[in-house]
Amino acid sequence: MQSKGKWMLAIAAVLVMLLALAGCGGQQKQEGEQASNQQAEEVSGNITAVGSTALQPLVEQAASQYMAKNSKTQIVVQGGGSGTGLTQVASGAADIGNSDIFAEQKDGIDASQLVDNKVCVVGMTTVVNPGVTVNNLTKQQLVDIFTGKVTDWKDVGGSEQKIVVIHRPKGSGTRATFDSFALGGTDETAPGMEQDSSGTVRKMVGETPGAISYLAISYVDNSIKALKLDSVEPSVENIATGKYPVWAYEHMYTKGAPTGVKKAFLDYMLTDEVQGQLVEKLGYIPITDMKVERDAKGNMTQK
């Protein structure tokens, strides 16, 4: 009985201490924020960048490089998806919202409030199981496959094998890009499996005979086969010159024009240190290399 009482007391004490700690933590954070507001000129403070998982690795590495140089700055990078990034930045909960798609393309977001900062370009390519003998598909063939009109590889020039379509979820940034630029705006209606994580998609395509899906080029490796689209190779050069159409900007949205530490970090994202080294190392395409431009409606123009 006595020992039970002691245990209860110990547990209660731990709980109280945890609560007290949580309280202190909150207070400290508030003080830190106040301090950062006062010293905005010195470029110090905290930023949170939330959103696109496709962009997350780049922002994470750039942030850790930046923090190594500017010890007064604290940058927190989180995933959650493009939709989350746009919502969080629009509501003011995050300082930077990472997104694969233009804010204008997402219903329910007031794009006029947001300032678009494009940091790099990511190309997407059709990928198939290495056992599939097809190397090239036309746009029409892709549409037929992803709408379920063609269900066997022999109908698009391959050997006789069932086509297994692996979709991304509706609303995913990769799917939106693929649908509008590879399928010409057609919706994917073929019956098939869905998977969101790019790593799992790669594993599924690599191991399932006859599988087809699409991935960011940075995820392509030897376990899967990337296909040409209308005989154009999905290479960095072809994307930069606008020959290969399936690509998207990676946006880092801010609410209003970026100021202080936000501006400093976004400027850093465009320096040679990030664009020249980090961006290419991680499989993205530097924004500075692009010879074409595209607006939210998909109209492409030469730079």
Added chain:
Amino acid sequence: MSKNFPLAIENKEYSSSGPGSLGLTAKGIHIHKRYIEYFGRTVSFLAAALVIALTLAIIFFIGQKGLATFTVSGVNAWNFLFQTQWMPDRPMEQGGPLVGSLSFIIGSLLVSLMAVAVSGPLSVIVAVFMVEIAPGWGQRVLQPAIEILAGIPSVVYGYVGLSLLVPFIRNYMGGEGFSLLAGFIVLSIMILPTIISVSSDSLRALPSQWKEASLALGATRWQTISMVLVPAARSGIITGVVLGLARAFGEALAVQMVIGNTRQIPYSILDPLMTLTSAITMDMGNTIMGSLWNNALWSMGLLLLMMSFMFILIIKLVVRRGGMIR
């Protein structure tokens, strides 16, 4: 910290007092005890209140968000529960969005019920073996083994399923491997520890006289186990099974990795399917707060919450009907 200070003084007073000052010591102990009691009672009351407040807050939040589909967006609850068409982004010109989630509900029910059907009997047998047949090494070897099984993160179960089970099913049984079969096999292994530990606890809690009396009447060990011990531990075993079912119903990641996620009702054990949890995790990052799509995901969350209420209710009823065994 400062609250502990008078306590320390009293301790000193108590220890320094000689054998002659008995009355003062007793008084010291009395105050000390009362103080601890008061302090402990306040703290435990606050902790309990916090838990209740948290539970209520979560229920309120999910309820408010989940009901918005029906109250704000004006979706018919019947359509949400009993239609299979999931087109949350269909433009108004084509007839507006549809959020029928029947195929996810059926997927969740199928995969978790089948997992329990496999795991339940297996777990009860293991529990009986551990407690009644081989208490010695059962305790020494099986208990840690089950604890390890419980400690493996669900993403690891999912990854093993994806790497071994899915190719195995594809190569030897047909289909694409991503299937109801793969889903419930992975789940049935994941819920083994839950059911085993709850049922073995309830077997262990049985009064030893019951077993002795049965054996003394001339019953064999098998008769004792099957006709006395297992029926007597029935309510505990059912509690374990329901807890396992609840865990299977709520599991998201491991299942999502092996079931293929096709938004349709499965007609064969080798068909891919989708569960409520995988539907939520797949879509939540891509939806805008407050949109019908997002609200529909919250409604699915509310549905999961209501299912877990139902499971708890079942456990309460079973335990009451089974009577107090301890």
